[in-house]
Amino acid sequence: MGSLREGKTSEEKDQYISGLKQIINDxxxxxxxxxxxxxxxxxxxxxxxxxxxxxxLPL
Structure with missing residues (x-):
């Protein structure tokens, strides 16, 4: 899931990855x-x- 960057803009994509990293670190x-x-x-x-x-899932 980390390879797919959700979001429409680069800012949203970065936000998604940042949040995902936070969940994993927690x-x-x-x-x-x-x-x-x-x-x-x-x-x-x-x-x-x-x-x-x-x-x-991303379909």
């Missing part, structure tokens, strides 16, 4: 290692960023 800090938890948090962040609870 999970590292909290020592979250469960794959399902990590995947769920990343997918939830993407849905929040896009303001669309129905989109999980």
């Amino acid at each position: 999970m590292r800090r909290d020592k979250v290692k469960d794959f399902n938890t990590v995947a769920t948090e990343i997918a939830a962040y993407r849905r929040r960023f896009l303001h669309d609870p129905t989109r999980v």
